[in-house]
Amino acid sequence: xxxxxxxxxxxxxxxxxxxxxxxxxxxxxxxxxxxxxxxxxxxxxxxxxxxxxxxxxxxxxxxxxxxxxxxxxxxxxxxxxxxxxxxxxxxxxxxxxxxxxxxxxxxxxxxxxxxxxxxxxxxxxxxxxxxxxxxxxxxxxxxxxxxxxxxxxxxxxxxxxxxxxxxxxxxxxxxxxxxxxxxxxxxxxxxxxxxxxxxxxxxxxxxxxxxxxxxxxxxxxxxxxxxxxxxxxxxxxxxxxxxxxxxxxxxxxxxxxxxxxxxxxxxxxxxxxxxxxxxxxxxxxxxxxxxxxxxxxxxxxxxxxxxxxxxxxxxxxxxxxxxxxxxxxxxxxxxxxxxxxxxxxxxxxxxxxxx
Amino acid sequence: xxxxxxxxxxxxxxxxxxxxxxxxxxxxxxxxxxxxxxxxxxxxxxxxxxxxxxxxxxxxxxxxxxxxxxxxxxxxxxxxxxxxxxxxxxxxxxxxxxxxxxxxxxxxxxxxxxxxxxxxxxxxxxxxxxxxxxxxxxxxxxxxxxxxxxxxxxxxxxxxxxxxxxxxxxxxxxxxxxxxxxxxxxxxxxxxxxxxxxxxxxxxxxxxxxxxxxxxxxxxxxxxxxxxxxxxx
Numbered sequence: 001x002x003x004x005x006x007x008x009x010x011x012x013x014x015x016x017x018x019x020x021x022x023x024x025x026x027x028x029x030x031x032x033x034x035x036x037x038x039x040x041x042x043x044x045x046x047x048x049x050x051x052x053x054x055x056x057x058x059x060x061x062x063x064x065x066x067x068x069x070x071x072x073x074x075x076x077x078x079x080x081x082x083x084x085x086x087x088x089x090x091x092x093x094x095x096x097x098x099x100x101x102x103x104x105x106x107x108x109x110x111x112x113x114x115x116x117x118x119x120x121x122x123x124x125x126x127x128x129x130x131x132x133x134x135x136x137x138x139x140x141x142x143x144x145x146x147x148x149x150x151x152x153x154x155x156x157x158x159x160x161x162x163x164x165x166x167x168x169x170x171x172x173x174x175x176x177x178x179x180x181x182x183x184x185x186x187x188x189x190x191x192x193x194x195x196x197x198x199x200x201x202x203x204x205x206x207x208x209x210x211x212x213x214x215x216x217x218x219x220x221x222x223x224x225x226x227x228x229x230x231x232x233x234x235x236x237x238x239x240x241x242x243x244x245x246x247x248x249x250x251x252x253x254x255x256x257x258x259x260x261x262x263x264x265x266x267x268x269x270x271x272x273x274x275x276x277x278x279x280x281x282x283x284x285x286x287x288x289x290x291x292x293x294x295x296x297x298x299x300x301x302x303x304x305x306x307x308x309x310x311x312x313x314x315x316x317x318x319x320x321x322x323x324x325x326x327x328x329x330x331x332x333x334x335x336x337x338x339x340x341x342x343x344x345x346x347x348x349x350x351x352x353x354x355x
Numbered sequence: 356x357x358x359x360x361x362x363x364x365x366x367x368x369x370x371x372x373x374x375x376x377x378x379x380x381x382x383x384x385x386x387x388x389x390x391x392x393x394x395x396x397x398x399x400x401x402x403x404x405x406x407x408x409x410x411x412x413x414x415x416x417x418x419x420x421x422x423x424x425x426x427x428x429x430x431x432x433x434x435x436x437x438x439x440x441x442x443x444x445x446x447x448x449x450x451x452x453x454x455x456x457x458x459x460x461x462x463x464x465x466x467x468x469x470x471x472x473x474x475x476x477x478x479x480x481x482x483x484x485x486x487x488x489x490x491x492x493x494x495x496x497x498x499x500x501x502x503x504x505x506x507x508x509x510x511x512x513x514x515x516x517x518x519x520x521x522x523x524x525x526x527x528x529x530x531x532x533x534x535x536x537x538x539x540x541x542x543x544x545x546x547x548x549x550x551x552x553x554x555x556x557x558x559x560x561x562x563x564x565x566x567x568x569x570x571x572x573x574x575x576x577x578x579x580x581x582x583x584x585x586x587x588x
Contacts, residue, residue: 047474073477086475090493099489100479145479 003027003149003181007043007053007063016040016050016205026175026182028196028213030189030228036205037185038083041151044183045080046073057149079147083154085138087126093137094122100144109144116140132163139174150175150182156191168194189230193217201225222351226268231349232326234268237261249322251313252290256345264350271305271326273347276338287342292325297335303328306335356549359526360534363445364554367530368511371449375506378450379457380499384487386458387465399462406455413451414519421447421520444521445528449510457506464498465491497568504565508558 006019016036020027031037042048044055046062049070055063057078062071087096094109097118101107113119116136121129126137135155142150155171156164172195175182186192192199192213199213201224209216209225220226223234235249245254247267254267261267279287296307306327313323327341382402389395405413421428421438431438438444468491476486492499514532521528523537531554538547 042474045474045478047477073474074480074482076478078478080475080478082471082475084471086469086471088472088476088490088494099476099481102480141479 002056002058003044003183004054004056005040005044007040007050007055009039009043009048009050009053011039011048014039014205016043018200018202018205018207020200020207020210022181022183022198024181025197026184026195028192028199029183029185029202030187030192030199031185031202032187032228035202037202038153039205040202041080041153041183041185044076044149045078045151046071046076047080077146077148079142079145079150081135081138081142081150081152081155083157085126085134085158087134087137087141089126092123092125093118093129096126096137097141097144100141102145109140112140112144115143130163131159132167135159135167136170139171148180150178150180152182152184154186155184156186156188171195187228189217189228201228203228220268220349220351222353223266223268224353226349226351230270231268232271234266234322236322237264237267237350249320250310250325251323252310254288256285256288258345258348258350260350263352265353266351268349268351269343269347270349271328274325274327274329274341274343276329276333276341278340279342286345288345288348290325290341290343291339292341294335294338295324299331301331303330304333304335306338308341311339356546357525357534360529360531360550361553363442363527363529364511364531365557367442367445367449368507371446371453371510372503372507374446374450375453375457375510376499376503379454379502379506380461380492382454383458383461383465384491387462402458403455405451406459410448410452410513410515411519414448414516417444417447417451417516417520439520440522440524440528442521442527445513445517445530448516448520449513452513452516453506453510456509457502460498460502460505461495464495464502467498468494500568501565504561504568508561508565511557511561512554 002024003022005021007016009016014034014036016039018036018040029037029040039048043050043063044057050063050065052065053063054061054065057076060071060077061067061069062076063069088099091099094113097109097112098104098107101109110119113122116139118133118136118140121133121137126134129137135158152171156167159167168191175195184191184195196213198211199216200210201208201216201220203224209221216225217229220229220231226234235247235252238246238248240246240253245258245261245267246252247254274290291311292308293311294306294308298305298307306329308325308327309323310325329335382398386395386398386402389398418439419425421431421444423429423432423439428439436443438447472490472494473486476490481490512532513530514536517528517530518533518536523529523533529537531550535547535550535554538544538550
């Protein structure tokens with residue numbers, strides 16, 4: 001089973017132009033709110049009509065503007081999990097699920113009820129069950145319609161954080177039993193990382209980067225993708241006359257040579273990848289060292305979030321918000337004594353925003 | 356006291372509300388689903404017109420359409436239906452005058468239903484007709500009910516259009532509002548008082564019922580649906 005999407009859509013002044021192919025497993029679409037990710041799902045499901053393009057579910061063309069094909073949502077075989085779950089409030093759990101069964105005469109939803117642990121709740125109304133239970137009902141209802149592709153629209157945003165982790169584990173199990181493709185739209189990097197084998201990042205209605213989730217997280221190619229995957233520290237890059245790199249926002253000059261830095265416009269580093277421990281002399285060449293001064297410490301339960309600046313950075317960059325460096329370290333660290341931070345050269349992210 | 360006007364009024368209002376409810380709800384659905392904005396506005400204006408016109412003007416148009424010498428009236432006459440100045444005319448008058456209330460209430464009720472339920476129904480494969488019957492209508496229920504009660508009450512009180520197209524024939528087309536008018540113009544105040552009292556009482560009952568329905572709408576739908584649940588042992 002595969003899914004191919006190549007569409008353009010103008011929608012209330014917003015331009016969407018996305019193109020991607022999913023070849024099995026769960027594909028994540030990671031983007032901030034308003035980036036066009038939900039709109040993409042609605043186009044696939046047939047709830048919104050793209051201005052032009054092609055959508056293929058499996059071998060079936062369900063939308064092709066040039067051939068005049070626009071299969072109605074009822075016949076697309078796209079199971080849509082809505083953010084609010086959209087359970088029919090006037091129907092019991094059982095009736096909600098039955099509404100999705102096409103062959104009403106031979107309907108047997110007991111296996112579905114059992115699979116989603118809903119036997120006890122079958123005669124309750126949606127308003128009488130918890131958010132997590134509602135999600136299970138919504139999933140059972142989708143599976144009752146025998147979808148070829150699953151579209152999951154921010155499935156955990158309506159749940160509190162405790163329930164969220166439970167439901168994520170449950171969804172991973174459900175998806176691993178499911179033979180078709182699934183697309184999960186989210187703004188949460190944790191959800192994307194835990195659930196999705198492949199990942200797209202989107203912004204302003206465009207695909208920024210796509211690939212294996214691990215690769216996208218390890219090598220974000222632009223600052224927006226890096227930000228979406230959780231990176232907090234960014235600086236523009238400049239090259240001095242003799243070819244050395246300067247992180248201008250931080251007011252920091254890098255020494256040595258760096259792989260992947262040739263065409264980079266920006267440099268970044270994740271807040272957790274700094275360490276205050278000086279590397280052994282043998283490894284020193286693999287590290288950069290940054291002289292810092294601590295400006296603020298926010299203490300959490302397990303870790304400190306530390307705001308720093310490069311020591312000796314000039315006054316111009318000191319006024320710049322981007323000049324702040326974030327460092328997340330265990331609470332056991334004696335933050336106030338830190339004068340120097342180290343980071344592996346291989347952990348530095350080099351990005352190009354001119355695309 | 357002559358009970359005829361009361362019986363005629365109730366019979367007319369009862370038949371009229373059945374027609375008004377079905378026609379008004381279906382018209383509202385057609386306009387609700389319509390994609391063309393221009394056509395939508397035009398239909399909306401036409402369907403609202405009887406509400407803003409004086410009922411006598413609406414009655415005038417009805418007479419113009421259904422009059423015995425007009426094409427439609429002639430056609431009806433040939434198949435043996437005598438409409439004008441006959442009891443069915445009271446129904447036609449009540450339906451035309453009450454239709455805008457039903458139509459507008461139903462359309463507002465449909466617009467209030469969260470589209471996500473309809474989208475969900477589509478993606479799980481429910482045909483459009485099933486979505487209308489099993490999702491849209493039940494979720495629009497409070498609005499439809501209040502529209503129905505408003506339309507019934509308006510039909511019960513219909514005077515101007517009825518007088519134009521059905522006349523004021525005792526025992527046939529003389530409804531309560533017409534009976535009150537006749538009683539007053541004939542100086543029979545006793546009788547007028549009685550009919551007024553009865554009409555006020557009936558209307559009060561229905562409007563009270565209406566406000567109870569609206570009250571129910573104000574309580575959250577969650578509680579509304581929870582109440583319907585069978586008591587578990």
